[in-house]
Amino acid sequence: MSGSPGLPDFGQRVAKALADGQLRTALNRATGRFLRLRAEGLASLPDPDASRDRARAIRAETLASLDEHLEQFADRVAEVGGHVHWAADAAGATAIVLNIAQRCGAKLVVKSKSMISEEVHLNLALERAGIRVVESDLGEYIIQLARETPSHIIAPAIHKTKEQVGELFHELLGVPYTDDPKEMTRVARAALRTVYLEADLGVSGVNFGVAENGTIAIVTNEGNASLATSAPRVHVAMMGIERIVPTLADLAVMLRVLARSATGQKASVYTDLITGPRRPGDPDGPEELHIVLLDNGRSRVLGGPSAEVLYCIRCGACLNACPVYREIGGHAYGSVYTGPIGAVLTPALEGIDKWSDLPQASSLCGACREVCPVRIDLPRLLLEGRRQAAEAGRTPLWSRLLLRAYRHVATRPWLFRLALRGSRLLTRAIARDGWLHRLPPPLSAWTATRDFPAFAERSFSMAWRAGRRR
Amino acid sequence: MSASFAILQRVRESLAIARLPRPPMPTASGLPEIVDSLAVFRDAVNALGGRVFSPEPDAVVGLIVERARNAGAGDLMAWDDLPIPGMADAFARAGMRVLDAVLPVEASGRTERLALLEGAAVGLTGAEVGIAETGSLVLASGERRSRLAWLLPPCHIALLSRTRVLPTLESVFVAHPNLCVGSAEVALIAGPSRTADIELTLTRGVHGPRELEIILLP
Numbered sequence: 071m072s073g074s075p076g077l078p079d080f081g082q083r084v085a086k087a088l089a090d091g092q093l094r095t096a097l098n099r100a101t102g103r104f105l106r107l108r109a110e111g112l113a114s115l116p117d118p119d120a121s122r123d124r125a126r127a128i129r130a131e132t133l134a135s136l137d138e139h140l141e142q143f144a145d146r147v148a149e150v151g152g153h154v155h156w157a158a159d160a161a162g163a164t165a166i167v168l169n170i171a172q173r174c175g176a177k178l179v180v181k182s183k184s185m186i187s188e189e190v191h192l193n194l195a196l197e198r199a200g201i202r203v204v205e206s207d208l209g210e211y212i213i214q215l216a217r218e219t220p221s222h223i224i225a226p227a228i229h230k231t232k233e234q235v236g237e238l239f240h241e242l243l244g245v246p247y248t249d250d251p252k253e254m255t256r257v258a259r260a261a262l263r264t265v266y267l268e269a270d271l272g273v274s275g276v277n278f279g280v281a282e283n284g285t286i287a288i289v290t291n292e293g294n295a296s297l298a299t300s301a302p303r304v305h306v307a308m309m310g311i312e313r314i315v316p317t318l319a320d321l322a323v324m325l326r327v328l329a330r331s332a333t334g335q336k337a338s339v340y341t342d343l344i345t346g347p348r349r350p351g352d353p354d355g356p357e358e359l360h361i362v363l364l365d366n367g368r369s370r371v372l373g374g375p376s377a378e379v380l381y382c383i384r385c386g387a388c389l390n391a392c393p394v395y396r397e398i399g400g401h402a403y404g405s406v407y408t409g410p411i412g413a414v415l416t417p418a419l420e421g422i423d424k425w426s427d428l429p430q431a432s433s434l435c436g437a438c439r440e441v442c443p444v445r446i447d448l449p450r451l452l453l454e455g456r457r458q459a460a461e462a463g464r465t466p467l468w469s470r471l472l473l474r475a476y477r478h479v480a481t482r483p484w485l486f487r488l489a490l491r492g493s494r495l496l497t498r499a500i501a502r503d504g505w506l507h508r509l510p511p512p513l514s515a516w517t518a519t520r521d522f523p524a525f526a527e528r529s530f531s532m533a534w535r536a537g538r539r540r
Numbered sequence: 541m542s543a544s545f546a547i548l549q550r551v552r553e554s555l556a557i558a559r560l561p562r563p564p565m566p567t568a569s570g571l572p573e574i575v576d577s578l579a580v581f582r583d584a585v586n587a588l589g590g591r592v593f594s595p596e597p598d599a600v601v602g603l604i605v606e607r608a609r610n611a612g613a614g615d616l617m618a619w620d621d622l623p624i625p626g627m628a629d630a631f632a633r634a635g636m637r638v639l640d641a642v643l644p645v646e647a648s649g650r651t652e653r654l655a656l657l658e659g660a661a662v663g664l665t666g667a668e669v670g671i672a673e674t675g676s677l678v679l680a681s682g683e684r685r686s687r688l689a690w691l692l693p694p695c696h697i698a699l700l701s702r703t704r705v706l707p708t709l710e711s712v713f714v715a716h717p718n719l720c721v722g723s724a725e726v727a728l729i730a731g732p733s734r735t736a737d738i739e740l741t742l743t744r745g746v747h748g749p750r751e752l753e754i755i756l757l758p
Contacts, residue, residue: 096739099739099740100740103740114572115570115572116570116571116572116573117568117570118570119570120566120568120569120570121570122570123563123566123568123570124565124566124569124570126563127563127564127565127566128565130560130561130562130563131562131565133558133560134555134558134560134562135555136551136555137548137551137552137555140548140551141548144544150721150724154544155543156542156543156544156546156547157543158543158546158547162543174647175647206747207737208735208737208738208746209735209737212737212738225736225737225740226737227737227738230738231739232738232739232741235738251738251739251741251743252741252743254738255735255738255743255745255746258746259745259746259747262747263658266654267651267654267655267658268651270647280720283720283721285720291733291734291735291736292733292734292735292746292747292748293691293733293746293747293748293749294746294747296687296691296727296747296748297691297692297747297748300687300688300691300725301654301688303647303650311547311551318713318720319710319713319714322708322709322710322713323570323710325709326570326709333736335730336584336673336674336675336730337671337673337674337675337676337709337728337730338730339588339729339730339731339732339733339734339748340727340728340729340730340733340748341676341727341728341729342725342726342727343719343720343725343726343727343728344724344725345720345721345723345724345725345726346724347724348724349682349724351682351683351684352681352682352683352685352724353641353642353643353683353684353685353686354641354642354643354681354686354687354688355681355687355724355725357645363547365547365550369547369550369551369553369554370550370554371554372551372554372555372558373553373554373555373556373557373558374554375559377554377558377559377560378560378561445563447561
């Protein structure tokens with residue numbers, strides 16, 4: 071599922087994505103629409119920045135005493151009859167879920183969207199044990215049929231056209247071809263109904279765990295988490311240890327910015343607040359509730375320079391705002407978490423050695439920080455990633471030499487002026503209409519897909535001095 | 541050493557050296573100001589594609605039966621503690637059957653019971669409160685209150701007292717502090733089930749109900 075990207079792999083994935091016109095059209099449409107909806111959604115609040123500041127302060131306070139909140143959460147869950155399992159790493163988490171599945175003789179598992187389950191590659195582990203796993207979120211269902219991975223946190227099949235989905239359903243579900251999204255949704259509903267009714271186990275993610283009473287909150291628009299956590303006899307909920315809020319009042323603040331930042335909605339259609347399993351007298355609900363708390367590097371990140379990344383509430387707004395994500399899409403990152411947040415979170419959790427290229431996938435324009443509902447300083451964290459990559463010796467030789475040469479020139483004003491004059495004369499001599507259309511390698515990497523402007527006749531410092539004299 | 545102890549130990553060690561940005565809590569609440577909760581609620585539900593009815597007291601039973609028939613109800617799922625006298629008789633007269641929604645505790649028979657309930661055309665439930673800001677219904681499971689009643693059938697009819705609409709989710713948690721402690725499942729439902737996963741085309745009724753009809757009780 072995850073790639074093992076050295077620099078060439080990453081470059082190849084990016085090149086492949088950039089060459090895919092259909093993908094780029096789909097990305098442009100989707101991310102542009104999400105950004106507009108987000109802006110409208112936040113505009114429905116009298117003081118959107120106050121809500122975001124509040125959400126950020128809650129995340130900060132929660133993490134500052136995460137140990138106490140986690141203990142309280144686990145105690146409350148146990149009091150209402152739920153089982154809490156602590157998983158140190160991915161292997162631990164899959165072993166816990168597999169153990170539960172085998173104990174209840176599960177043959178079929180229905181899943182609602184869970185990034186944690188992607189992070190630990192749960193489906194693979196269950197399928198290896200001969201258990202069938204079916205994703206129930208429509209987007210996840212589509213990419214599961216296509217044997218692909220999610221390319222966006224909240225819209226996993228954002229990269230597929232309706233014609234591609236139509237072909238997929240026709241081939242794999244044996245239904246007549248249609249490219250009408252409404253008809254395809256009806257087909258998926260019917261196919262998944264059987265799964266809900268027959269599944270022995272429902273696996274879900276968790277948006278927030280509430281420490282004061284052991285409630286878990288799960289949001290969807292389709293209602294798939296509600297069904298996956300109500301119909302099967304056993305419910306397993308998977309969450310990262312950082313996804314805690316202290317109180318229900320805090321939860322209300324977080325939900326207000328989460329839905330608006332993700333899709334512009336004032337609230338997601340379904341917010342399920344689950345407090346323990348089915349109770350005596352209840353007509354339905356799961357007999358068992360298991361909550362898997364996953365560490366997998368988070369406790370270590372908490373003490374490091376990238377700790378702020380743990381404030382993230384997985385809304386996907388930074389993906390939509392990122393000029394790099396908007397061009398290359400999710401798959402090019404090669405990791406479960408994509409976009410600016412993925413470029414920080416993935417190396418933080420799994421180590422910079424394997425993922426040193428991800429923090430480079432940014433222009434550091436700051437659009438991600440501007441839209442983040444909890445105001446994570448993503449550009450700072452991306453720079454931190456680059457610093458770590460450089461320290462680990464993961465910067466390519468040409469880049470190091472080039473930067474060393476630049477430093478040598480830029481710290482000597484006479485040399486800098488000389489180099490500038492040389493570049494100006496040279497580029498203006500070979501430019502046509504003020505642009506360079508073709509350069510020799512390695513600069514041809516730039517001119518292969520775009521032109522380079524010739525240097526201006528007067529440099530900024532020349533214009534500045536001239537202006538001061540006037 | 542248990543897994544929980546080891547993880548908490550690592551969290552504590554990290555917190556001892558953590559440099560988390562700690563912004564102050566802003567004084568502004570950021571909450572929307574809502575004066576007429578009922579009117580805002582009604583508009584919000586309509587905008588989400590749900591419908592709101594406000595029948596006269598003596599027309600409630602008739603309206604419920606009419607909406608159920610309109611949704612094609614032969615069989616329906618219904619909470620059996622609804623405060624509507626004469627409801628059961630009215631369904632019987634209309635030739636509608638209320639299904640037994642209690643699932644067996646053991647694995648055997650559960651799928652069969654679910655398959656039977658899947659045939660219901662309408663789910664009839666109450667609602668604890670409404671939330672004006674988001675147009676959400678707040679439903680709580682419990683004795684005689686099936687959660688599948690608001691999920692499985694393609695049409696969900698919810699009865700809500702018109703005096704129980706509050707401005708925000710915050711105000712719901714303040715007014716009903718034991719809401720979550722008191723029920724294994726509390727659902728906040730804003731409009732009919734929807735998706736935009738195929739080319740961002742909005743489609744209603746993907747897993748949950750396609751129709752959401754709210755009947756305001758006098």
